[in-house]
Amino acid sequence: MTLTDRTLINTIVHEFHDSVASGHLSEDRTLERVKTCSWWPNLGNDVAEYCQKANTATGRKFGIMIKIQEPKSPWEIFPMDWVAALPPEGDRSYNASQVLVDRYSKTPMFLPCQ
Structure with a gap:
């Protein structure tokens, strides 16, 4: 056309x-x-x-870059995220999970949520 x-x-x-x-x-x-x-x-x-x-x-101007502080001990700094809409399974009473990851040891922790 x-x-x-x-x-x-x-x-x-x-x-x-x-x-x-x-x-x-x-x-x-x-x-x-x-x-x-x-x-x-x-x-x-x-x-x-x-x-x-x-x-x-x-076009956007970016802010000043700042180095993220490195943790000196476990669970001092931990990013978090959510996993939602989990499918039903067995007796499980939750359908979501909050996910925390220790920046020091890289250990994940999953907290069940409704």
């Missing part, structure tokens, strides 16, 4: 670059995907311009 409507062109490039399903593809990958279903004069230039503007608009 050959396109000339600028609004439709911008919508197509947006969908192939910015949509949740696309995940901010690179300029080259966005161009490849757009070419699978559409073509218009200056397609490559339009995709390049759109991607450059999108990358400039979403």
Whole structure:
């Protein structure tokens, strides 16, 4: 399909670059995907311009990097996460688990949760 409507062109490039399903593809990958279903004069230039503007608009400055302190003893520092929606099994009365990992010894601990 050959396109000339600028609004439709911008919508197509947006969908192939910015949509949740696309995940901010690179300029080259966005161009490849757009070419699978559409073509218009200056397609490559339009995709390049759109991607450059999108990358400039979403650019973020990062904070100062700080080295994570190393623990001097067990269970002084422990990252934690959750495992949820566990399938039912036997007599188990919980469907989730909090996971702690000791940074000193790398020992995991699993705490059952409801």
